[in-house]
Amino acid sequence: MPSNERGSCALTDDVLDAWLDGRTARHAAHVAACGDCTAALSGYERLSTLLRTVPVPQPPPDACTAILAALKPPLPAHAWVATRVLAPAMALCILAVAFGSWRIASQARGAVVGGVHRRPDRQPVRDAWVVLLRGDEVAGVASTAASRGGFRFDGLRPGAYDALLIGVGSPFAAPVPVSVQPDRTARLPLFLDPVPVASPAHLPVGGCVADRDGLPVAGALVVLVQAGRVAGVATTNSQGRYAIAAPAAGAVTVWSYAPGCERTHLDAAVSGSVAPVQLDFRPPRR
């Protein structure tokens, strides 16, 4: 990282980072003795002072009141009973009568269970992922780590689904169609071909998955595809954040599979740069 004031001192970047984070004690002795670091710090202080010469933006005076007024007011007790208990109960009765039991029967859910095995020795694969798609909507994401290569999707609406098998190093293959029937469990055996020894992944790609409201999505599967093969897999944390590494520089396609959202993908190029390639996903919710 170049710096205008930076001289030959190798510690300048570390010192500046520590200083900015308020950890001044550790490097105090070094800074006192090092002209390069002192110059870098004073250059930063000048910039920081200049940035603070801008007048502070002032919020509109009645903004908080307007926000409070925009929220739904709390209901009085009798209104609460009427709107929250009686009205829904009546609506439920009307719905049940109107639609009838045949309608309820057609809402019965189905399930998909299966296992992932490796060709040709049929050993269970514990580090694979299975994504269940209904059109472009992600109906579920399952890891095979928990149950000896097995996976399970429950509570599925009847219909046609596609199962996408994802194993690091394996080709990013076409999805396998599977049909879900009411009150039935569909069996889905999946197989992975042997994986060639992969070169270690070291080029970072990271970002976050958030829905269209800007709220982070936790537990979304992010898959990095390079040269037609799955080069890396990660899941998002509670902040919706993920980090993967690509094994080689070049073009990559990164897919996000957030349950309940549409699958989305972004194309990017990774280079040998230190900074991670930043790819943020905003999948629409279904």
Next chain:
Amino acid sequence: MASGVREGSAPTCGGQESMPEAASPEGPAGVDTAVLGRLREGDRSAFETVLRAYHPVIFRFAARMLGDPDTAADITQQTFVRLHRFRRRIDPRRGVSSWLFTVAQNLCTGHLRRRGVEARVVRRLKPSVVRDPAEGVATGEAVRGALASLPLDQRAVTILREYHGFTHEEIARIVGCSPGAARVKAHRARERLKELLRDALE
């Protein structure tokens, strides 16, 4: 956490601030785990306490990100409406500050990307920055223009760092990147700002 006030240099922001802009996990005065617990349960007075404590902070962040007070007020309102709607996702032990900044940052970024405002702002403000960063009002314009010309992620990191006093680890959580990436963004932003504001800095 360093709670925004660096040693020996409180972010006074032009001398108009009476309160540090940044918020520690406990937040500004009056917002503690008990208040956040009641907020989770839907207590209106707890929400109002959090709103009045954090509204100016989030507004200032949005105004600096967007360069437009009207849109910033709108984004701030959306942020707090989301806080009210998704209040059960708040963990009182972790505070509400990072959550609010994350949502506000996502909303600002989404707004700028949707409107394509970023490119227009850069086109409009960049020449004046390079040409005439004089003192007084002109310096303020130059700083605003220089900030607006930064890429969105670098702008967010710089504003959180310089005006709200967050550490790189906290910024990483808010922006959604690793602490190392936050440092790199901060470095690049600093170099770019030094370049753009060279005349004003001398």
